[in-house]
Amino acid sequence: MADTNEPADAPDRMERRSRAYRTAINIERVGLCAVLVAMFGLLILQVITRYLFNTPLSWTEETARFLLVWLTFLGAGYLMSRRLHISVDLLVARMGRQAMVAVDILATLVALVTSVVMATAGAALAHTTGNILTPATEVPMWLVHAAAVAGFTLIALHSLANIVVSMRHPEDVPGTAAQEGA
Amino acid sequence: MTLLWMTLALLLLLALRVPVGFALLVPSLVYVTLDPSASLSIAVQQTISGVNTFPLLAVPMFILLGNLANTSGMTDRVYAAALAFLAHIRGSLGYVNVVTSFGFSWMSGTAMADAAAMGRVQVPAMIKRGYPEPFTIGVTAASSLISPLIPPSIPAIIYATTAGVSVGAMFVAGIAPAILLVTALCLMVWWHTRKKDHLREPRAGWGVRLRALLTALPAAGAAVIILGGILGGVTTPTEASAAGVLYLFTVALISRELTRRKIRDVLLRTVETSGSVLIIIASAALFGWVLAREQAPQAAADLMLELTESPILFLVLVCLLLFVVGAVLEPSAAILIVVPVLAPVADSYGIDPLHFAVVVILNLIIGLLTPPVGLILFILSGVTGSPVSTVIRGVLPFFVPMASVLLLVVLVPALSTWLPQALGFL
Amino acid sequence: TAGEQQEITTVSGTEETILRVAHVYEEQHPVETCGLATVQDSLAGSGVSIETYPSGQLGTEAESLEQVADGSLDVAIAGPSFLGAWHRPAELLDGAYFLDDIEDFIDKSEDPAITGSLTELRETTALDPASLWYYGTRHITSNEPINGPEDLAGVKVRTPDAQLYLDNIAAMGGTATPMALDELYMALQQGTLDAQENPVPTIESANLFEVQEYINLTGHIVQSVHLVTNDAVHDRLSEKQHAHLDAAMADGAEAVRECIQTQEAETLEQWRADGTITVNDDVDREAFADRVREHLPAQVSWGELYLEAQGNP
Ligand code: NA
Ligand code: NA
Numbered sequence: 001m002a003d004t005n006e007p008a009d010a011p012d013r014m015e016r017r018s019r020a021y022r023t024a025i026n027i028e029r030v031g032l033c034a035v036l037v038a039m040f041g042l043l044i045l046q047v048i049t050r051y052l053f054n055t056p057l058s059w060t061e062e063t064a065r066f067l068l069v070w071l072t073f074l075g076a077g078y079l080m081s082r083r084l085h086i087s088v089d090l091l092v093a094r095m096g097r098q099a100m101v102a103v104d105i106l107a108t109l110v111a112l113v114t115s116v117v118m119a120t121a122g123a124a125l126a127h128t129t130g131n132i133l134t135p136a137t138e139v140p141m142w143l144v145h146a147a148a149v150a151g152f153t154l155i156a157l158h159s160l161a162n163i164v165v166s167m168r169h170p171e172d173v174p175g176t177a178a179q180e181g182a
Numbered sequence: 183m184t185l186l187w188m189t190l191a192l193l194l195l196l197a198l199r200v201p202v203g204f205a206l207l208v209p210s211l212v213y214v215t216l217d218p219s220a221s222l223s224i225a226v227q228q229t230i231s232g233v234n235t236f237p238l239l240a241v242p243m244f245i246l247l248g249n250l251a252n253t254s255g256m257t258d259r260v261y262a263a264a265l266a267f268l269a270h271i272r273g274s275l276g277y278v279n280v281v282t283s284f285g286f287s288w289m290s291g292t293a294m295a296d297a298a299a300m301g302r303v304q305v306p307a308m309i310k311r312g313y314p315e316p317f318t319i320g321v322t323a324a325s326s327l328i329s330p331l332i333p334p335s336i337p338a339i340i341y342a343t344t345a346g347v348s349v350g351a352m353f354v355a356g357i358a359p360a361i362l363l364v365t366a367l368c369l370m371v372w373w374h375t376r377k378k379d380h381l382r383e384p385r386a387g388w389g390v391r392l393r394a395l396l397t398a399l400p401a402a403g404a405a406v407i408i409l410g411g412i413l414g415g416v417t418t419p420t421e422a423s424a425a426g427v428l429y430l431f432t433v434a435l436i437s438r439e440l441t442r443r444k445i446r447d448v449l450l451r452t453v454e455t456s457g458s459v460l461i462i463i464a465s466a467a468l469f470g471w472v473l474a475r476e477q478a479p480q481a482a483a484d485l486m487l488e489l490t491e492s493p494i495l496f497l498v499l500v501c502l503l504l505f506v507v508g509a510v511l512e513p514s515a516a517i518l519i520v521v522p523v524l525a526p527v528a529d530s531y532g533i534d535p536l537h538f539a540v541v542v543i544l545n546l547i548i549g550l551l552t553p554p555v556g557l558i559l560f561i562l563s564g565v566t567g568s569p570v571s572t573v574i575r576g577v578l579p580f581f582v583p584m585a586s587v588l589l590l591v592v593l594v595p596a597l598s599t600w601l602p603q604a605l606g607f608l
Numbered sequence: 609t610a611g612e613q614q615e616i617t618t619v620s621g622t623e624e625t626i627l628r629v630a631h632v633y634e635e636q637h638p639v640e641t642c643g644l645a646t647v648q649d650s651l652a653g654s655g656v657s658i659e660t661y662p663s664g665q666l667g668t669e670a671e672s673l674e675q676v677a678d679g680s681l682d683v684a685i686a687g688p689s690f691l692g693a694w695h696r697p698a699e700l701l702d703g704a705y706f707l708d709d710i711e712d713f714i715d716k717s718e719d720p721a722i723t724g725s726l727t728e729l730r731e732t733t734a735l736d737p738a739s740l741w742y743y744g745t746r747h748i749t750s751n752e753p754i755n756g757p758e759d760l761a762g763v764k765v766r767t768p769d770a771q772l773y774l775d776n777i778a779a780m781g782g783t784a785t786p787m788a789l790d791e792l793y794m795a796l797q798q799g800t801l802d803a804q805e806n807p808v809p810t811i812e813s814a815n816l817f818e819v820q821e822y823i824n825l826t827g828h829i830v831q832s833v834h835l836v837t838n839d840a841v842h843d844r845l846s847e848k849q850h851a852h853l854d855a856a857m858a859d860g861a862e863a864v865r866e867c868i869q870t871q872e873a874e875t876l877e878q879w880r881a882d883g884t885i886t887v888n889d890d891v892d893r894e895a896f897a898d899r900v901r902e903h904l905p906a907q908v909s910w911g912e913l914y915l916e917a918q919g920n921p
Contacts, residue, residue, distance in 0.1 A: 075457025085201030121222035
């Protein structure tokens with residue numbers, strides 16, 4: 001969950017250190033905001049064309065749905081870079097610092113492996129059925145599958161970065177500074 | 183067997199602070215790998231499919247709406263208006279807390295947005311004025327649950343898409359229970375402050391009140407657009423949420439409340455919160471697919487019907503089950519997983535689908551306040567700086583009013599079904 | 609031998625082969641209660657049985673076909689249009705006004721144009737359309753009467769989520785929007801859509817008559833659905849069992865056709881009598897058919913086939 005105390009764009013260690021990483025994160029964020037704004041625009045367009053001009057469009061719904069899929073998976077990638085995924089803190093909160101760091105690395109490793117599996121399987125899905133065209137917009141399905149591939153690849157990369165940071169700077173692991181956030 | 187080890191694996195992963203979305207994915211992927219006829223591609227297909235539905239577009243839109251209301255000062259205006267009218271009453275800030283949440287609930291689809299906003303403004307104000315910290319946090323936490331009961335509501339949207347119930351009907355079904363909750367929480371405030379005469383503020387004059395009311399009035403516009411659009415058949419709930427966003431944005435631009443930086447913050451925060459909910463919905467869809475494939479719905483139905491023939495007893499059993507489920511799962515994920523299993527069973531007991539829906543949602547959002555996955559507990563601890571243990575201590579007494587409301591909702595179906603019926607949804 | 613061994617255990621009933629069958633229709637729909645129930649009965653004693661997953665529990669039509677293709681599912685039920693996503697000509701049966709009525713359906717389902725395209729589908733993909741079932745004749749429901757193409761102008765009609773359904777409605781003169789069946793009731797109630805098209809049993813079981821004023825007897829598609837399996841299913845069954853399965857599906861086809869025909873007639877009769885929804889008989893089917901013959905063939909890859917098979921080259 002977004003910590004509403006902090007400004008929405010407080011950079012973490014990797015972003016402060018590496019300009020390239022910071023640029024990458026910024027691209028992700030701009031992309032995500034663009035997807036959100038486009039979704040909003042499509043919904044408004046849908047209402048306007050239906051009620052004001054009485055010329056309903058057939059493609060707004062499908063396009064908006066596909067943007068939601070992209071928002072979901074790209075968003076999950078970005079969330080991993082900021083360690084903002086919803087997780088359960090209560091048990092870990094009772095642990096010592098070292099144990100906490102170990103558990104954090106383990107949990108991130110689980111996310112890393114899962115993401116690699118999902119990204120690979122997503123690519124396989126795009127390979128077998130990606131050429132099927134979607135009904136309303138007639139774009140190939142792989143454009144939708146690609147959201148999962150891109151998202152889980154990002155998650156994998158960010159979790160790898162997080163593991164490295166957690167090993168080198170255990171004080172960055174959420175909770176170790178006695179600050180709790182879901 | 184499959185269901186048992188999958189549940190245990192889920193719990194273990196959650197305990198190890200594996201993000202909820204991944205904790206749902208891992209056992210599902212293991213299942214798919216172990217079953218020679220199931221494939222990983224299909225796992226991805228079902229994960230994507232979980233968020234590839236039109237009604238879910240309302241999730242980011244409702245979150246955007248709530249963030250916009252907070253950032254554009256709309257929430258503060260509702261707070262100021264509530265304060266102007268209630269200040270002189272004993273325990274006033276407690277009532278203001280509840281009433282502001284009620285006002286905010288018409289613009290917010292989640293309890294999380296409410297807890298974050300109220301926690302930042304009202305908790306420090308109340309503590310400064312001498313309200314005990316645990317009580318302050320308790321009332322803030324409990325009143326945040328009004329949001330998902332009043333339209334717009336993300337749990338209601340997700341429930342409606344999962345169970346095939348009308349979203350409009352679902353939305354109005356929660357209103358009476360929400361008002362009941364407001365009443366119960368006000369009683370709680372009264373009980374706590376009945377002997378504390380110092381907990382009151384100077385009475386505001388009618389001039390102040392009128393001005394506060396006028397500045398807060400635009401907030402009502404959002405409710406009118408959203409509810410009016412849905413009930414009037416002009417927009418789907420999804421489109422209504424976008425229209426609400428357009429309205430709040432216009433109001434904020436006119437009153438010059440939005441800077442470019444604020445807009446950027448609103449968008450980013452919306453992306454972050456939506457993303458964290460949506461990935462759980464996607465993963466839960468896969469978990470739910472595995473349950474369906476293992477015929478869990480049929481098994482649950484057989485088991486329940488064997489245990490009892492009484493609808494009320496069935497609902498009580500459901501409440502107990504959901505109390506446990508709600509304690510470990512985020513409400514949207516829980517709805518996606520349990521509703522396809524339980525809703526058909528409820529049907530066979532002759533329970534009204536809307537009645538059942540409200541029971542499930544109320545149950546699961548109460549889970550937001552129970553450890554270990556009590557999101558509201560963590561959010562309040564985060565925004566107020568109080569340790570989680572203090573937050574839990576504060577919330578504990580509020581389970582009395584919440585459980586009472588739940589019990590009434592279980593026993594009196596009309597609380598959930600009368601309004602939708604009166605408005606022609608049934 | 610091992611084969612005989614398996615045969616014996618099968619006959620003694622200890623090792624039943626269970627096939628997962630998924631579809632998006634409700635539990636009360638004739639496909640489930642009549643067709644699949646008959647299949648299950650016919651399979652008794654063969655060592656094969658089916659387990660059904662109604663109401664889209666395992667996914668949409670398109671998704672269940674993908675699941676069959678990769679072996680996660682044994683049988684999917686999906687209309688020709690969904691097969692068209694895999695091999696275009698396989699959707700010919702779903703072309704609007706291609707078939708006149710159920711007799712025409714029975715005749716043309718043996719037509720080389722149809723069987724040929726299905727053989728091509730079998731050869732080029734992992735899908736095997738094993739049995740063709742009558743699903744009902746599609747009519748448009750709406751809030752204003754629709755008598756001819758001009759009445760469809762600017763009307764937003766929901767169709768299933770497949771390309772050809774959209775092309776059909778466009779060729780008939782309307783604006784099509786794809787949407788999942790379980791979101792449809794709400795969208796009509798909320799006014800996101802003006803109209804939809806489905807066979808009578810679906811209109812009945814999904815309570816669509818509650819949110820629409822008219823059922824216009826456009827009869828634009830004599831709808832069939834394929835029971836689609838894959839090679840993995842064949843490999844799991846002995847030759848004898850495979851023959852059993854084919855016979856059982858044929859029994860199901862016959863049973864479901866009777867059930868649906870009866871239900872269509874009875875429901876329409878009841879609606880006429882009690883006015884649940886106004887039955888509009890004044891539809892100019894010829895005008896629609898002419899417009900479709902003019903517009904559809906140019907939109908699809910099998911346009912010539914469509915005109916030829918109708919004897920209208
Ligand atoms: Na509050
Ligand atoms: Na709300």
